[in-house]
Amino acid sequence: MNELPGPHRAVVAAVGRSPVAGARIAGLGAYRPARVVGNDEAAANAGVEAEWIARRVGVRERRYASRAESVVAMATEAGRAALADAAVSAAAVDVVVLATCSMPSPMPNGAAQVVAGLGCRAAGFDLNAACSGFGHGLAVADALVRAGTAGGVLVVASERMTDWVAPGDRDTGPIFADGAAAALVLPSGEPAIFPVAWGSDGAQAALITIPAATGRMEMAGRKVFRWASSALTPVIEAACERAGLDPRDLKALVPHQANLRIIDALAQSLEAPELVTATDVIHAGNTCAASVPLALHALRESGEIVSGDPVLLFGFGAGLTYAAQVVRCP
Numbered sequence: 001m002n003e004l005p006g007p008h009r010a011v012v013a014a015v016g017r018s019p020v021a022g023a024r025i026a027g028l029g030a031y032r033p034a035r036v037v038g039n040d041e042a043a044a045n046a047g048v049e050a051e052w053i054a055r056r057v058g059v060r061e062r063r064y065a066s067r068a069e070s071v072v073a074m075a076t077e078a079g080r081a082a083l084a085d086a087a088v089s090a091a092a093v094d095v096v097v098l099a100t101c102s103m104p105s106p107m108p109n110g111a112a113q114v115v116a117g118l119g120c121r122a123a124g125f126d127l128n129a130a131c132s133g134f135g136h137g138l139a140v141a142d143a144l145v146r147a148g149t150a151g152g153v154l155v156v157a158s159e160r161m162t163d164w165v166a167p168g169d170r171d172t173g174p175i176f177a178d179g180a181a182a183a184l185v186l187p188s189g190e191p192a193i194f195p196v197a198w199g200s201d202g203a204q205a206a207l208i209t210i211p212a213a214t215g216r217m218e219m220a221g222r223k224v225f226r227w228a229s230s231a232l233t234p235v236i237e238a239a240c241e242r243a244g245l246d247p248r249d250l251k252a253l254v255p256h257q258a259n260l261r262i263i264d265a266l267a268q269s270l271e272a273p274e275l276v277t278a279t280d281v282i283h284a285g286n287t288c289a290a291s292v293p294l295a296l297h298a299l300r301e302s303g304e305i306v307s308g309d310p311v312l313l314f315g316f317g318a319g320l321t322y323a324a325q326v327v328r329c330p
Helices: 039-046 050-057 071-086 110-118 130-147 202-207 221-230 233-242 260-269 288-302
Strands: 022-031 035-038 061-064 095-099 123-127 153-160 178-188 197-200 252-255 310-317 321-328
Touching: 022 071, 022 130, 022 288, 022 321, 035 039, 039 050, 050 260, 061 178, 071 110, 071 153, 071 178, 095 110, 095 130, 110 123, 110 153, 123 130, 130 153, 130 178, 130 197, 130 288, 130 310, 130 321, 153 288, 178 288, 197 233, 202 221, 221 260, 233 260, 233 310, 233 321, 252 260, 252 288, 288 310
Parallel strands: 095 123, 095 153, 252 310
Antiparallel strands: 022 178, 035 061, 153 178, 197 321, 310 321
């Protein structure tokens, strides 16, 4: 690290690292709020039947953050867990990327506060690609590490979606929830994060919005369902092709945990019957950018995937944005 002159003793990351052959996820961490909310409570708020929620989106319970469990607080705990999982200190982190769309204020950015919370000296910036934010952040981290710009990048996805949805809105209230997860990306002798397949369809951005006048999410659920379940299979296929794999070579599919019916449709489209498919949505709800890394963490914790397994991560959501990449399980 180099110190700049001045009263604040600003510190910048060292430069001059050589490019490396690849990058890998070296550690995973997760933070799930303590409060579990079942369908009876969520259904009463939205004026629907509990079984209607389970049948329509597959959610049976979700986590709601307390006042103390802010976006930054959850992100910091998830990041700390990822560092512990990789058995490295915060000194290994040169950059923190915070994927979120639910910060309560645009300034200060959340990532800089996570840097402070972890006690590392790193660059920190927020990234908003909504529900595909973790995939976007992972692609950025992979590029930074491979280029030699950073030796370690912590990608954290943290969301308090309950701040932005109305409990009485049947299209969003029973679905969205809170949580955070993180991945530490380090150099690797060979690629373990493969090229991303990503894009956006801004012409349909109005399908999911948070109008400034209301501060509450509005979502055209049926149209989003049709888009996600019919238009996105080529993105998955492109990610597999860029990794040099057939979908049947994959161990697991970890899609955005938006809706169990969408997840099932995506899994069936791959025609890979042995594929393990993450269904964290049942117990976690839709945690936006945090849903993919939370689901990945849950699969590894359950033993359904192990170190080295090829796994396809796939996020999609507001924007409309999407990002898919194959990674090796840490």
